[in-house]
Amino acid sequence: MKLASSRDRAPGRPVSRQVLADHVYEELLAWLMDGRLEPGAAVSIDGTARELDVSPTPVREALARLEHTGMVRRVALKGYRVAPVFTREDFAELMEARLAIEPVNARLACSRITPGGLADLREAVKDLETAPRGPSFAEFRDYLEADERFHKLIAEQSGNQFMLSAYNALGGQVQRFRLFGGVGITDAEQAIAEHQAVFEAMASGDPEQAAAAMADHVHKVRARAIADAPAD
Amino acid sequence: MKLASSRDRAPGRPVSRQVLADHVYEELLAWLMDGRLEPGAAVSIDGTARELDVSPTPVREALARLEHTGMVRRVALKGYRVAPVFTREDFAELMEARLAIEPVNARLACSRITPGGLADLREAVKDLETAPRGPSFAEFRDYLEADERFHKLIAEQSGNQFMLSAYNALGGQVQRFRLFGGVGITDAEQAIAEHQAVFEAMASGDPEQAAAAMADHVHKVRARAIADAPAD
DNA sequence: GATGGTCCATTCCTATAGGATTTGTCTATG
DNA sequence: CATAGACAAATCCTATAGGAATGGACCATC
DSSP states (O other): OOOOOSTTSOTTSOOOOOOHHHHHHHHHHHHHHHTOSOTTOEEOHHHHHHHHTSOHHHHHHHHHHHHTTTSEEEETTTEEEEOOOOOHHHHHHHHHHHHHHHHHHHHHHHHHOOHHHHHHHHHHHHHHHHSOOOSSHHHHHHHHHHHHHHHHHHHHHTOOHHHHHHHHHHHHHHHHGGGGGGOOOOSHHHHHHHHHHHHHHHHHTOHHHHHHHHHHHHHHHHHHHHHHOOOO | OOOOOSTTSOTTSOOOOOOHHHHHHHHHHHHHHHTOSOTTOEEOHHHHHHHHTSOHHHHHHHHHHHHTTTSEEEETTTEEEEOOOOOHHHHHHHHHHHHHHHHHHHHHHHHHOOHHHHHHHHHHHHHHHHSOOOSSGGGSHHHHHHHHHHHHHHHHHTOOHHHHHHHHHHHHHHHHGGGGGGOOOOSHHHHHHHHHHHHHHHHHTOHHHHHHHHHHHHHHHHHHHHHHOOOO
């Protein structure tokens, strides 16, 4: 694979303002999101550089940025590895944290949301409804994407940069939780209804109801996942 | 300034497991904490490399890691800059986020804290009491350090890696808020009493009281800062 | 005086080279 | 067979070099 270098860009065109390290970052992120990199797998700097046909330097920078998302871990002199699969305890902790953060985001967003933001949210809910839901990852990828987008939109619409940062500190982890024991989509209809409830509360402009709906949603996500979890 | 390279390390000693980029990271972090780098100031990669007598490569990696803390910002092809001073709005947002996160940390930590953790907390409170408090930064540096340590300890003792990540997402910012209009320490006695209240609630093993004490503390920090804030 | 163009120093960005470390394999020895 | 040591390949880490972009100074032109 060959990434477009800043050198072989047609002159005169508006500068992309994006350097090679940014492309590498996005590519690696896509790999992680797609599940192309399995948990625990080594992410070699030199190997990735060869794969993307760039030098190790931008790969090193991209990985350094990725480390803080929690999706890869680094050990000095040993390199980077994809973060291991979630344990049951990890999952419980993530839900505990989401319960602390996401209802607050919903409450804040509800009182400040713009018509445009509301429209984006409506679209995410709609995509959630129409996305195909099959047993394999490829078949519910769009569903997960819409789910993630819904929650991220609310964090952004909170208007609080720190709450957004806090959510993003969970962001990569929220994606990764789908790897928790290979749990797929269960009771999607119910989850969709919960998202609709959050959306409607936000649309009606009732912050406390929005927070309550979000808390209820996270609670039920946890309950469903625990019910489906494989035995240790 | 010359950092110890891994090359000129005495053989046979236990390996430090820390590479040059780690040293650069810590050095830059110290510069930022100390206020040696003013908000808005450029942090040149080559310049820092010369200053620390290393090559630009580890500096680049260290800065990439620092970026996500919010203490430095990067613009492609233009380099890194120390994040600008907090505005009144930034400060309000930070306090809002702290109110969402820190009481939860206190509640969780209270139900899981170990005797050792409690001892660490007691020490932080004690340091807070005895730290000198003068008008200049150097004179209340220890005070701020103990304050930060107290809150970080609670985040760590929460036993929830995600809540700790969320807190750390605010971490650098919590430090930076002291730059908010140059506000120093006001009513330190009162702040110390609030910390003591949090500690005592935790020591008594009442999670809800601990959460309430922490919420009360953050509320009052906000109130004091707003009262002291310079006019825009 | 304001605008626009050219030159130059600084800085960022990427590639490359080579030393240092880790890891796996292979062999020799008890 | 188990263990220890030697070797080799892969990888990480840092330094260095040079192309590319930025920003400012200087100067010409309107």
